[in-house]
Amino acid sequence: xxxxEENIKTWILNNTNRLSQNIITxxxxxxxxxxxxxxxxxxxxxxxxxxxxxxxxxxLNSDTINTPAAxxxxxxxxxxxxxxxxxxxxxxxxxxxxxxxxxxTSFSTNDGVKYxxxxxxxxxxxxxxxxxxxxxxxxxxxxxxxFPGGTASSDGVVCDYAYFGDIGTASSPYDLGRTTTxxxxxxxxxxxxxxxxxxxxxxxxxxPEHSGSNYGCPSYPSTSNCSGNGNAGDMFMNYMxxxxxxxxxxFTNDQKNRMIAAINTSRPGLLTSDGCFNSDYGCxxxxxxxxxxxxxxxxxxCCYVSGCTDPTAFNYNPNACYDDSSCVAxxxxxxxxxxxxxxxxxxxxxxxxxATDNSFGTGGYFNxxxxxxxxxxxxxxxxxxxxxxxxxxxITFELRDNSGAVLDDTTLNVIAGQQxxxxxxxxxxxxxxxxxxxxxxLQGDGLYRNNASANYPYDIASALSITRSSASGNGGANAYxxxxxxYDLEVEVPCLNSSNSSWDCDGQGNCYDPGTGNGAYSSLSSxxxxxxxxSWDCDGQGNCYDPGTGNGLYGSLTVxxxxxxxxSWDCDGQGNCYDPGTGNGAYSSLSSxxxxxxxxVTWDCDGQGNCYDPGNGNGAYSSLSSxxxxxxxxSWDCDG
Numbered sequence: 091x092x093x094x095e096e097n098i099k100t101w102i103l104n105n106t107n108r109l110s111q112n113i114i115t116x117x118x119x120x121x122x123x124x125x126x127x128x129x130x131x132x133x134x135x136x137x138x139x140x141x142x143x144x145x146x147x148x149x150l151n152s153d154t155i156n157t158p159a160a161x162x163x164x165x166x167x168x169x170x171x172x173x174x175x176x177x178x179x180x181x182x183x184x185x186x187x188x189x190x191x192x193x194x195t196s197f198s199t200n201d202g203v204k205y206x207x208x209x210x211x212x213x214x215x216x217x218x219x220x221x222x223x224x225x226x227x228x229x230x231x232x233x234x235x236x237f238p239g240g241t242a243s244s245d246g247v248v249c250d251y252a253y254f255g256d257i258g259t260a261s262s263p264y265d266l267g268r269t270t271t272x273x274x275x276x277x278x279x280x281x282x283x284x285x286x287x288x289x290x291x292x293x294x295x296x297x298p299e300h301s302g303s304n305y306g307c308p309s310y311p312s313t314s315n316c317s318g319n320g321n322a323g324d325m326f327m328n329y330m331x332x333x334x335x336x337x338x339x340x341f342t343n344d345q346k347n348r349m350i351a352a353i354n355t356s357r358p359g360l361l362t363s364d365g366c367f368n369s370d371y372g373c374x375x376x377x378x379x380x381x382x383x384x385x386x387x388x389x390x391x392c393c394y395v396s397g398c399t400d401p402t403a404f405n406y407n408p409n410a411c412y413d414d415s416s417c418v419a420x421x422x423x424x425x426x427x428x429x430x431x432x433x434x435x436x437x438x439x440x441x442x443x444x445a446t447d448n449s450f451g452t453g454g455y456f457n458x459x460x461x462x463x464x465x466x467x468x469x470x471x472x473x474x475x476x477x478x479x480x481x482x483x484x485i486t487f488e489l490r491d492n493s494g495a496v497l498d499d500t501t502l503n504v505i506a507g508q509q510x511x512x513x514x515x516x517x518x519x520x521x522x523x524x525x526x527x528x529x530x531x532l533q534g535d536g537l538y539r540n541n542a543s544a545n546y547p548y549d550i551a552s553a554l555s556i557t558r559s560s561a562s563g564n565g566g567a568n569a570y571x572x573x574x575x576x577y578d579l580e581v582e583v584p585c586l587n588s589s590n591s592s593w594d595c596d597g598q599g600n601c602y603d604p605g606t607g608n609g610a611y612s613s614l615s616s617x618x619x620x621x622x623x624x625s626w627d628c629d630g631q632g633n634c635y636d637p638g639t640g641n642g643l644y645g646s647l648t649v650x651x652x653x654x655x656x657x658s659w660d661c662d663g664q665g666n667c668y669d670p671g672t673g674n675g676a677y678s679s680l681s682s683x684x685x686x687x688x689x690x691v692t693w694d695c696d697g698q699g700n701c702y703d704p705g706n707g708n709g710a711y712s713s714l715s716s717x718x719x720x721x722x723x724x725s726w727d728c729d730g
Contacts, residue, residue: 093545094239095293095449097355098279100401102347104411105354112390114353116220117175117365121211122251123190123203123225128259129251131224135258136174136187142256142267143172143274146329146341153339158310160322164296166346170278170353172220173366179215196228201244213243217359220277221246222270224254232269235276238356247273263306266335275330279352280345281449283330287538288480289316289507292330293449294344299507300324300331307337317507354391361391379412404437422551422583423468429585431469436583440473443550444579448478451543451571455480455536460574461490461526464556468583471602472515472525476577478538479504484645485537486528489515494524500598501623503646510578514602517554517581524560525576537575544573550581595621599640628654632673661687664707695721 118140124130145151149167157165174186194202194209203210203223213221223246227233233249253264260267281292284300291299299318304326311323325331329338330345341349353360373380378392397410398417405418423436444462455478472489479485482505489498498515517523527537548556561568584605592609593601594617601617603609611617625642626634627650634650636642644650658675659667660683667683669675677683692709693701694717701717703709711717 094237094279094356096401096446098293098348098351100399101351101355103401103408104399105351112388113169113171114350114361115171115173115366116353116360117186117218117363118172118220118222119175119178119184119186119188119214119365121188121190121203121213121221121223123192123194123197123210123223124251125192125195125226129224129226130189130191131251131254131258133185133187135255135260136224137255138257139255139267139270140172140174143271146268146271147171147274149341151339153336157327157340158322160311161325161327161340161342164342164344165340166343168341168346168349170346170349172274175214175219175365177365179218192225196226197248198228199231199234199248203248204244204246213246215359216242216245217357218363219365220274220360223248224251226251232264233273235273237276238279238352245277247277249273263334263336266338268329268335268338271329271338275341275345275349278349279356280330280348282332283325283328287454287478289314289318291447291449291478291508293447294342294348296342296344297325297328297330298322300326303332305332305334307334315506317505402443420551422470422553422581424583424585426585429587431583431586433468433583438551439585440580440582441551441553442578442580443554444475444548444556445540445544445573445577447476447577448538448540450545451540453538453540453542453573456539456574457532457534457536459526459529459532460539460560460572461524462556462574462576463522463524463558463560464554465521466517466519466523466554468553469519470517470553470581470583472513472517473580473582474510474512475579476508476510477504477575478508478577479506479535480537481506481535483532483535485531487511487513488524488526488528489513489517490524490526491520492522492524497523499528500596500600502598510580512596512598514596514600516602522557525556526560527575539575540573541568542571544571546570550579553581553583554579593617597624599623626650630657632656659683663690665689693717697724699723 120136122130147168147170149165175184178184188211190211192209197203202208203225204213206212227250232253235247236245249270252259252261253269256266283292283297284302285291288301289299298320299316301314301316304324308326312326313319313323326333327337327339329341373382373392374388375381375392378394379396380393393411395410396412396414397407398405399410399413400406400417403417404420420438420441421436422438422441423433424431425436425439426432484503486499486501488496490496500513502511546558558569559572559574561572587607591603592607593611593614594604594609595601599622601614601621622640624636625640626644626647627637627642628634632655634647634654655673657669658673659677659680660670660675661667665688667680667687690707691703692707693711693714694704694709695701699722701714701721
């Protein structure tokens with residue numbers, strides 16, 4: 091899976107000018123596997139589905155007008171078409187439809203429908219045809235597809251008979267054929283638009299991040315709490331979401347690029363398939379490196395630039411489309427002959443390695459204490475790495491020796507989603523070094539890790555080799571298939587000049603020698619006295635500032651801002667002034683409050699005919715005249 095993704099990226103990079111090209115036509119065979127007559131859908135229903143595919147992939151669908159203006163600029167005609175096969179794998183004429191009666195009442199995702207031995211129908215040559223199976227799927231499943239790189243005999247798309255085409259048995263709200271459009275997108279290497287995780291990555295830069303799948307048909311705009319969601323919100327009308335058929339109407343340019351790349355790298359046999367045509371496609375120019383002597387129609391694939399096409403090589407040529415076997419492996423080390431650590435065989439001071447991203451195998455966010463293990467053959471610095479965080483968090487990242495003792499660490503505030511973090515770990519020569527996080531650091535929100543398909547060892551330019559993970563106690567089977575937290579590591583061997591050392595601060599309280607002699611500080615002690623972790627205090631006037639000592643009351647600006655308000659004052663009705671702590675008091679100064687906040691004058695009778703103010707605002711009379719008219723000296727008469 092990782093190699094497949096690398097192939098996709100490399101092909102797109104090397105074929106930028108070919109992404110708008112001649113139309114690619116994919117031969118389709120539809121295998122109808124039915125238990126009863128209702129499931130044996132008509133030819134016309136199948137024709138309707140092929141028409142829908144062509145409309146959706148060529149952006150000829152009538153509902154393109156429903157694409158919001160914010161997404162119109164990235165909406166794509168994928169230049170991919172589909173035709174029912176006109177000849178079978180043996181060269182015989184066909185209508186592209188097979189029909190198989192079965193004793194199986196329904197099928198599941200175990201691919202039983204794809205084999206005659208289990209009541210289904212064997213696939214036609216999957217390198218030359220898109221195989222579609224239509225049957226009764228159990229459990230309410232609409233359909234499923236196999237991504238590129240899977241087992242050849244099961245390659246293709248499966249759809250339930252009630253969600254195929256737009257006539258006959260097609261059932262609302264999935265009665266416009268978009269289930270098949272969605273599944274063919276998977277078959278051509280498209281991921282769900284939300285990346286199958288909260289604010290995940292679908293490897294298309296022009297689709298906004300989603301916090302998850304959408305259902306029904308949301309009102310536009312509908313936003314997600316993702317850093318990459320943007321002002322336009324979710325692209326819930328994308329064919330790779332889970333909305334109703336009537337809500338879907340768009341593929342994007344980057345999705346187009348991935349599908350064309352998938353055809354050229356994982357399904358190239360489709361380009362020369364004679365399932366629909368009698369002509370062979372390929373490069374017809376004898377001057378091109380990839381000239382095909384059997385090609386009749388030029389497919390725009392002719393390549394005229396040769397070079398190294400391996401992106402990890404020292405001499406990688408991003409413009410090359412034909413590999414000439416000239417690739418030179420990267421060797422990390424100091425390339426400056428005047429430096430004290432000069433390495434005569436090194437050809438680069440910076441290299442990248444480890445798993446490139448998390449697109450391989452399966453995985454998810456993990457909140458345990460596992461780590462990667464690696465061997466180091468040279469003293470070097472792990473400058474940075476890509477991580478995927480489940481949510482905003484404060485995490486301590488650690489480099490440890492083979493006994494678990496911390497050699498270097500850094501504590502960082504991370505945001506949700508993918509990001510590159512600065513580490514600046516000084517790595518010694520050693521074996522089974524550990525790259526992980528502090529114990530308990532992920533108990534709240536996790537970091538992404540893959541739990542399948544890791545491809546150890548990951549060599550980084552002859553300086554480091556990531557050998558396995560700590561899963562199953564470092565040595566079990568899972569240790570070699572799990573991959574934890576750190577992707578696309580940036581590793582450097584800085585050139586050292588003992589007479590010209592200098593230091594820089596990484597903004598997280600750590601000092602390091604950039605190796606250039608141009609650091610901001612001439613001594614380590616000077617750097618350490620000035621390099622502090624950012625912190626924040628409130629000035630009492632609603633303003634947050636960094637005191638520069640690392641000892642501010644708040645660890646982040648946002649927390650400070652939510653607690654730092656302008657002083658204000660209210661009167662409690664008893665002559666006392668107080669700050670409500672909200673910044674919304676009636677008076678902006680204490681003196682103003684005190685001059686206006688007095689106890690109300692009230693009056694009491696002393697029982698001897700005298701009125702007085704008790705001074706607490708709680709007298710029985712609110713006015714002196716009222717008190718005087720009611721307050722008299724007691725006297726007595728005899729009633730006889």
